[in-house]
Amino acid sequence: MGESSRKCGYKRKQKDRERIVGAERLYKDYFTDSPVYNEKDFRRRFLMRRSLFLRIVEALQMNVSYFIQQRDATGMFGLSSLQKVMAAVPLLVYDVAGDVVDEYLRIGASTALECLKIFCRAVYDIFSEQYLRQLTREDVARLTAENARRGFLGMLGSIEFASKDLWIWHTYFGVPGCNNDINVLEGSNLFLNLAKGEVPPVRFEVNGNEYNMRYYLADSIYPSWASFVKTISRPLSQKHRTFARYQEGVRKEVERAFDVLQARWHIVRGPSR
Template identity: 35%
Template structure:
């Protein structure tokens, strides 16, 4: 994490919660400094060290370090709340839960053969996570998690901005996400072609599978930056676990935004906001709530299988027109 970004996080967290300010006790003895508290919380997230292991380094008792971590997570989430919807790759990841209650162990144990909590996320080509949903038991597959996720409901209710783009001669207004074969063949999901019958379809399958690795890279970078996600969580409550994971996602996005804004090839001026570049037009969502009829229309558009088939055909032709010659030469 760059020093300038850490300084900004330290300042924002201190402004958000007075808990991080240095205070004096009844005898006038100064307590822990704000820098000491923030560094301790960041160290727990990035290294995965337990509160007991950090006692000697930061001189915080185990209970104080745990409370400090919870306060830090709430401050980060309160500072950066929510993400806009965006086209990207959709997939799920499991986080191990060591202190899962025994009564829940069966429900939270899946293919990993130990209790886990599922994280659903959407990431773009820069590995920025635009959608995040956490809390489902580890025994659920990706489709079961999707049924509980707000990713489709946000499009039905109109909370997500409308996306306008064209492929070939056809125009579309429903965003789609690159997914694997378990997801249904509806308008908002674009999976690979399992048995391509032509060279164009084979090229589409290759490009789709390569592009869908964006979410895998995002999960890998997230776990590399925050080792707490790679070891079994020692928290007792599922909500607390999700708060920690959400904080890691927010910090991950902050680092990507900072690096993108301050990269050598950046074209952004000093003090400007990071704005991602995508080959489509975003129409902001309206504030008023949609009627029941409008929601039904959105639902039918999202679940339209014929539009999904037409979009896939257009994408096959589009990719072949762009990369077919290169494929021949190779």
């Protein structure tokens, strides 16, 4: 509807969405001292605690001017911080079209999608340093102790879970690169610091032999690196069958966390709208 529309005298009609009414209703429904919908309702609908939601809102307000409520050219208040963040969360949780939130939040589809994009980038910028950081000595000690109880000394986890975790951040939070698990893994710094020797040491003993390299459980699709302990695809002996059963069981146990993530955040399941 560009130049041709203007020549024909077409003028896009602006909707009066009464955004202030939407902001007031949202606040009354969920964020007053005595909200219409309680904590249980909030967590069931948005799959996070209200306290976590408000923590994210506060962090966004402190770091991104977009999430600070401002006045428009006419002096009217624009969308509130709660409206903008609440526009993004349902799109992530339910993987729905942008105009789904219009009727309740009084936000058009294009604005809702803008909120989603800025929200994802901001969350990555603010929280990646803490939650995508390299493992500390304390992290390594905790993980290896947990996995030793499962029968795998020196094991940090499943590489498939780690690569999927990186794939999510690369794909949905705006980090450039291919979204193939192995491509993301090879382009990440997950093993870069290991190659440089800049990782907390792991020492364990098996059958009288001492080892100092941490490792991940993997299946046959991954390369034959010393840091990967793969299953045995065609075990012949009882010893090999036992190992394969334990390796595959523990690997799947670790991966269930990703399955929970997919169940809670539908946008992770596949290409988004």
